[in-house]
Amino acid sequence: MRVVNIIAITALVSLVALWLGKYKYFSKKNAVLITVLCIGLGGGSLLAAVLPNTILDTNIIVGREIKDSPGNKIITLTFDDGPYSPYTQQILEALKRADIKATFFMVAEEAEKQPNLVKAVVTAGHEIGLHANEHKDYLKLSHEEAYEEISIGKKILERLTGQPVKYWRPPHGFKDTTVFSVAEKTGLTIVNWTVSPRDWTGISAEEIATRTLQDAKNGNIVLLHDGDSPKKQASRIETIKAIPLIAKDLREAGFNFVTVTENINARK
Ligand SMILES: [Zn+2]
Known part of the structure; x- marks a missing residue:
């Protein structure tokens, strides 16, 4: 129900x-x-x-801790709500300098307005998943509305990237039986997160990096933002400045940065 x-x-x-x-x-x-x-x-x-990591997340990908791996630790950076100029471009530059491949969960209607930016993310070797067609609360949509939104969003991203879209992060990470059913019908795997430094709350780059390091465990998925809602249009400059700090702190702590697909494959 x-x-x-x-x-x-x-x-x-x-x-x-x-x-x-x-x-x-x-x-x-x-x-x-x-x-x-x-x-x-x-x-x-x-x-x-x-809320993240509740009983409803049991069957979805959230980057749970990998406890039985003696090798190097892995962690996945994810960026939501883009593409969002000029911050997505600046995040791509920061990720390139830090030699990190990440996964971007995009809003399809924004992607449609900036196809070159979507291509730039793909060309840089990052992974693209679907966040939404429009950034809506899926707990409030009917099954038909949710299915329609996700089908449209998936098609748009697949056309723009030239690649199949495999992952879906529902807006705010909200999930219920309709979200699970729509994911199954559209062939998408839901991916949420285990670490959230809450980079959208106006905190400094140093604080974003400190919170990420503090909570990071082997196999985790980190929630960050390259975009924002078209109404708020907040700056993402602190997230951009946090990337080299996160890269340095986590590598010193023995982590390798991987995409969502690599994170999933590391568990097989
Ligand atoms: Zn979002």
Whole structure:
């Protein structure tokens, strides 16, 4: 069942229980108990859908820690919400200087406006996954709307890159049964993350690098941003400045940088 339906049903059951308690059809104690249970179930379902690394992430790729590998550690940098000029170009330059191949989760309608930038990402040897057609909240879309959005977005990116698109990171990392079903129907593997330095919150490059190093474990996937929503248009300069710091800190800690595909293959 979808998270929105669970929330609607638990809210309705709570209201009915409170009403029955108020008019003494059963005890107020029972009415409160049912309400608390409903709040727990509704709230818990919502948190499982919107927070990273919850029980709903069990079957999706999030870069869980690889514990049994004696060799070098691996880590994957991912960039969301682009392409976004001039920051995507500057991220490409920073990644080239740091000799890092990364994975970009692009917004297809933005990609369509900047086909040369999409090609530049591919030519530089990075991997491209789908973030969305338009950056929407998929918990609020119907199954048909979500399927349509993802099918369109996938086709656009495949046309622009000339390559099959294999991965999908739903906006905000939100997931529920519809997101899982749409991924299956479109042949996409959902990829979220295990490390988020929250680079979109206006923190410094040093803080982005410190948080990444602090949380990084073998096999993790790091969430960063080259883009932003067309409404906010925030600068990504601190993320760009963080790349050489992340490269130095993590390499000193024994990490190799790999793409999402290489991260998945390292587990086989
Ligand atoms: Zn996003």
